[in-house]
Amino acid sequence: MKKIILAPAVALAFTGLVASPVAAAESTSAQSTSSQSAEQKKAEAEKLKKEEAKKAAAEKAEAEKKAKAEKAAAEKKAEEKAEAAKKAADKKKTAEDKADKKDDAKKPPKKVDPKPAPAPKDEDKDVKDDDKSEDKANPINASVQVTSGEVTAEELAEEGVTVKVTGLEKGDKVSAKSGLTGPATTAQGSTAILKLRSAKEVTQESVSFAVQVQRDGADSKNVAGTAEVDLQAAIDASLSVSPDEITAEDLADETKGVNVTVTGLEEGDTVTDSLTEESETASGTTVSKKIYYKGDAADLEEGPVDFTVTIEREGEESQTLDGEINVVDEVAEIDPKVSLNTDEISQSEFAKNGITVTGEGFTPGGKVTVVGGTAQSPFATKEVEADGEGKVSATLKFEGDDALPAGDYTVWGVDQATKTNSPAQGFTITEDDAVDPIDASLTVDPKEITAEDLANRDKGVTVTVSGVKKGDTITDSLTGKSETAEADGDYKLHLYYRGNPDSLEVGKVPFTVAIDREGTESETLKGNINVVGEDDGDDGETEAPAEATFKVSPKTVEAADFANEKKGVTLAVENCEPGADVHFEVNPKGINVTAYENTVKADDEGNASVNVFGTSSDVSAYVGAYTATATCGDDTMKDSFTVTEGANGGGSGGGDNGNAGNGGDDGSQLPRTGADLGGLTTGALLLLVGGAAIALTGRKNKFGQTPTSF
Secondary structure (H helix, E strand, O other), X not given: OOOOOXXXXXXXXXXXXXXXXXXXXXXXXXXXHHHHHHXXXXXXXXXXXXXXXXXXXXXXXXXXXHHHHHHHHHHHHHHHHHHHHHHHHHHHHHHHHHHHHHHHHHOOOOOOOOXXXXXXXXXXHXXXXXXXXXXXXXXXXXXXXXXXXXXXXXXXXXXXXXXXXXXXXXXXXXXXXXXXXXXXXXXXXXXXXXEEEOOXXXXXXXXXEEEEEEOOOOXXXXXXXXXXXXXXXXXXXXXXXXXOEEEHHHHOOOOOOEEEEEEOOOOXXXXXXXXXXXXXXXXXXXXXXXXXXXXXXXXXXXXXXXXXXXXXXXXXXXEEEEEEEEEEOOOOOOOOEEEEOOOEXXXXXXXXXXXXXXXXXXXXXXXXXXXXXXXXXXXXXXXXXXXXXOXXXXXXXXXXXXXXXXXXXXXXXXEOOOOEEOOOEEEEEEOOOOOOOOOOEEXXXXXXXXXXXXXXXXXXXXXXXXXXXXXXXXXXXXXXXXEEOOOOEEEEEEEOOOOOXXXXXXXXXXXXXXXXXXXXXXXXXXXXXXXXXXXXXXOOOOOOOOOOXXXXXXXXXXXXXXXXXXXXXXXXXXXXXXXXXXXXXXXXXXXXXXXXXXXXXXXXXXXXXEEEOXXXXXXXXXXXXXXXXXXXXXEEEEEEEEEEOOOOOOOOOOOOOOOOOOOOXXXXXXXXXXXXXXXXXXXXXXXXXXXXXXXHHOOOOEOXXXXXXX
């Protein structure tokens, strides 16, 4: 066996030796194989060397490229820094220039000789244009982003959303422009944060808004954004069970069981109970379902039976409500009834006191709802608790702002434990009787009094107020006292002067009497007390002027005579100031309308009168009562007359010539003299409208003063 030793050049290269020929007795095929192996290894070594060189070249190129990019970035950063420094310097210079100008403006101008302005040079214009371009602010290029994501309508209204504004410069003012509201802010850098909210809960799935950005030296800009709103509300349901108590047998009876009402739902919600495991789909906000025990009634013990109701809503977490059914050995029989304290009540009394309801036969200790009104529109509801005997009591009043209209109403009670209604009890609210307007007058007795007697509490004067109604409050200005009339008709007041009699002078002492009546306007009557001096003949004091008087004649007249212009009714005043205006007025009683009014001058003796008559051919229209008023200076006096239908209605003093009182001596007419005829005004200025006609129109008209206007 020959031993062959190979000494490749590659191996020798690692040792640093040079291969020398080896003399060996080798065959031709062996030599060929050895030569091929050496060449292959040499080729692989060269290939590896080339790949390593190529990789090294690529790494070098990448390093050079990176170094070049880093150098470019450093140069750009240096340029930006230099530009920022230049802008800051320019801004500082501008501020200093403005301050210098402000200071110069404060200094008084120096007095110099005017010189012609030099012509501008082109290079100066270029320099100014360059300065202007350098001072101009950058245009606003801002944008907004809602960073708080989707919110509910309630969250948007109460907490708001976070809005990030970018692309700003330090000092930019940022504020809400439209859509949402919130406090403004000033940018401290390139961004600003706003907290914006809606003024109320929205109903749309997105809310568009705008933010305004303001920058010194640049036009402001409005930037729009959108806040997404989640309108899907979380489940917030509740349940109730009726009846509160049930026997085991009834609970296990599919036809009986209990009613479970679930509220606070949305259409499409699925409602499932744990007892029957049956599901229902809500078609509105409420689901009522009957549930029962599916097992043997004998398995149920007295006490609460727990159950659950699960509500499922698409897109929301489900909600599970806990409930219980009270199982008892025997359910107490109830027979609820209610009764009222009255079956008829006026509007004013009902508004003041309401209606009292009592009831019995309800579940002892249970809750009872007392309802008043109609099934469609209750006017009041009140929840009370029955006592140990099942009795209740409540007072119902109208819960609205205005008075409850007159009409028929009912009241009933609902036993909440068994959901049983009592039979309804009815009552009627009636309209209040119409309140007559105040139509009063006053007289003073005695007509004259000394200052000492008027200031004497035990003397004074008696003032009779006519035309009062029971319950009227009467207050005089002299004593300041208020009294209440106990009956209709006349009411007498005792008046006196509460001061020192020395402060009273001879003449008229004015006073007023105020009358207040519930349901109508108050009225104030004016009166005078005539103070006279002592009758000793030495004090030189003069008597007070006579008090003006007013009289209507006749007091009663037939309709046919009243519609006769030669008859009618005479209104006469005496003791006015000569030449003073005397105003007459006639009003139908109970109707707020002026049927006649006229003003005449008093004659030389202070007397004035008018003749009042009807102008309609339908004389029956005038039948009724009338109030006549005469005003003479500060004195306002009232009297009345009545127009009747038939015989025995006229006064005895009326003549056919229209001069009432002439030729009559029965005292029903005023004495007539030649002097007082000048104060008589006949029917040329008359118009009276009968009470019936006025009542039909129901208007507050002041009628004309001529027959044609009627």
